[in-house]
Amino acid sequence: MISALNRLVGLVEEHLAEDLDVRGLARGLGTTEYHLRRMFSSLAGMPLSEYVRRRRMTVAAADVVRGEDDLLSIAxxxxxxxxxxxGRAFRAVHGAGLSDVRRDGGPLRTQPKLRFHLTVEGSIPMDTRLVDRPAFRLVGHAARVPLIHQGVNPHIQQHIAALPQEAHARLKALGDAEPAGLLQVSDDVDPDATEGTELTYLHGVAMSRDTAVPDDLDAIEVPAGKWAVFSTAGPFPQALQTTWAATATEWFPSNPWRLRPGPSIVALLDRAADFDAATCELWLPVEPA
Structure with missing residues (x-):
């Protein structure tokens, strides 16, 4: 995966002025667009599209400052x-207009070319298992919420808090498949995992395909496939978010698996009374790399 990401960075440099065919690039690198975008975003700390925009404007800034060509030719x-x-794209990255930069030589915000390196860590083993699951349904109460990478998502908190207490008990009684218990489901996530983009959050349970879904509940159909299940325990949600990040930085680069499209699922196994600590399982859909 590390070599594929570095090859991607090289291809970005070769095609900065063009619209990248990320799907074709991923195919040429022996992976999928979905996995490539998710791993790039997780490891680089920014979406691939944002990196391309910053690099394009970094290179363009040198042309603007040199002043050898008119601005239309540079554009x-x-x-x-x-x-x-x-000019709009330039200002969005550098925070200054073309004429100002041409006259004053700045200010400029440079995006260095990325290089991915594998850091040998692994001193803390990741408690993981691989599970084959037939097709099932995720059933519960869904809402569209913005993606937030760190800390508690207040939009999800509000969604859950708005549910009456009997709704949780009802959901628990409906669940008849793995993952067991009440689940926190994220679906329709932007492949770049850009913070602030919307996703579908579902508070619910897993049900077999043979079980009828009540008309007043939302359902997500999940196809058969393999899942990587990561166990985590500690401060909530910090321990869970740390484990989620470690799947990209440690687990996927070290194992012959890649993400496939599908929902990510958090199964809450146990929690403190004030919910400041919890034991969870993180379920991610995977396929052989």
Missing amino acids: VRHGYGSTEAF
């Missing part, structure tokens, strides 16, 4: 059809 060279569109 076209870097993939923009007008100086207006180029």
Whole structure:
């Protein structure tokens, strides 16, 4: 995976002024667009699209400062059809207009070219198992919420708090499949995992395909496949978020598996009375790399 990401960075440099065919690039690198985008975002700390935009504007800034060509020629060279569109993209990255930078030489916000390296860590084993699951359903109460990477997501908190107490007991009684218990499900996540983009959050349970779904509940159909299940315990949600990050930085680069499209599931196994600590399982859909 590390070599694939470095090859991707090289291809970005070769095609900065073009719209990248990420799907074709992923196929050429022996992986999928979904996995490539998710791993890039997790390891680089920014979506692939944002990295491309920053690199494009970093290279373009040198042309603007040199002043050898008119601004329209520079805009076209870097993939923009007008100086207006180029100027908006330039200001969004550098925080300054084209004329100001051409006159003053800055200010500029440079995005260095990324290089991915495998750091040997692994001093803390990851408690993981691989599970084959037939097709099943995730059933419960769904809402569209923004993606937040760190800390408690207040939108999810509000969604759960708005449910009456009897709704939780009802869901527990309906669950008849793995993962067991009440589940926190994230689906329709932006492949770049851009913070602030919307996802579907479902508070619910797993049900077999043979069980009828009540009309007043939402359902997500989950196809048959393999899952990597990561166990975590400690401060909530910090321990869970640390484990989630470690799947990208440690587990996937060290194992012959990659993410496949599908929901990610958190099964809450045990928790403290004030919910400041919890034991959880993180279920991620995977396939052979």
